[in-house]
Amino acid sequence: MEDNRLRIVQAAHDLFNARGYKSVTISDLADRLGMSKKTIYQYFSGKEEIAAAVIEGALARVNEIIDMAESQQSDPLHALQDALIQVKDQITLLGPLFLEDVQKYLPDLWQRIEQHRAEKIKFIERLLQRAQDAGLVKDIEPRLAMVIFFEAGQALIRPDSLSRHGFSMVDVLDALIKIFCTGIVEPKIFEPNVKL
Template sequence: MEDFNRQRILEVAYELFNTRGYKGVTISDIAEKLGMSKKTIYQYFSGKEEIASSVIDEVMGRVSAKFDRMEPGSDPIANIRSTFDQVKAEVSRISPLFQDDIRKLLPQVHQRLREMRAEKFAKIEDCIRVAQQMGQVKTSIDAHVVTIVFLEAMQGFSRSEAERHGISKLQAVDVLIDIFLAGIVNDIL
């Protein structure tokens, strides 16, 4: 029952954080939505920051698992594309409002996200190197540099105002992935 209640708290908090942002949600809001007392919530979490941190830890765990399943294998480019698509779907479930609040109000959580992102992008770099050895990717590019440039571009989209131009962030990220892959793939393929 303890794990069940903890998970329910996280699910409701995730929903509320996504609709109202971290700043716009109180422990009382979470308790009210769950039909439980604040005292019950405090049996599982020390406060709202720990709840938000746990919510992001769950998301990071799911994203991390997708990267951990990535193996260069026989088609590293297809593997990169597939992983990007899976990660994009997971990350898109976090509203821009919640993302913004994490960046501004929860610097330790934001730093953990950045570190995990950098660590997992090393797998992309490994796939690019394997693809270079297989002749799928241009050997004239530096796998490390192109991976860092792509990571920085992706992070830029998290702060982008693409919607102002009628382009969803998901559409923009799809285009970025296409440009990235088209730019590194060997022309002879």
């Protein structure tokens, strides 16, 4: 039984990410699963509840990644970098079309995503603080560094920003993570008398 539920969520995940939320119907989902619509309705009240389950699944995986990073005792900077890359992988798995549709048609669910992001992003500050205590990060208040990463990420992955500049979400997040994770390290390279 629970297996059916998981299968529905997984198939919805794939369909939504490929075609967005709006254009996918319960019939499409039933066809893909070789399942009757009636069976689907035994588990979910409708498409909106299925979308919520897809999103909650992704958020749960993000939580696991962050918990893992924070439980790592050594090397907070690598833990941070690894976690950012894995979270980015989860986010980009969701597909920009699906996320756009959620923003447009499911405002409550979108708010749930934004609230989750605002809460969870603080792991960056905590790991940066640990890195700073270990002498790895210099001269930048961890909360400020987190805010810079957060606001830069938010601004860059807006659909209008991506299309205006002609980059994909993966391109932009990869580069942002790379710049950020190198950039917060103690910048010995810019000290006087160090030849670049």
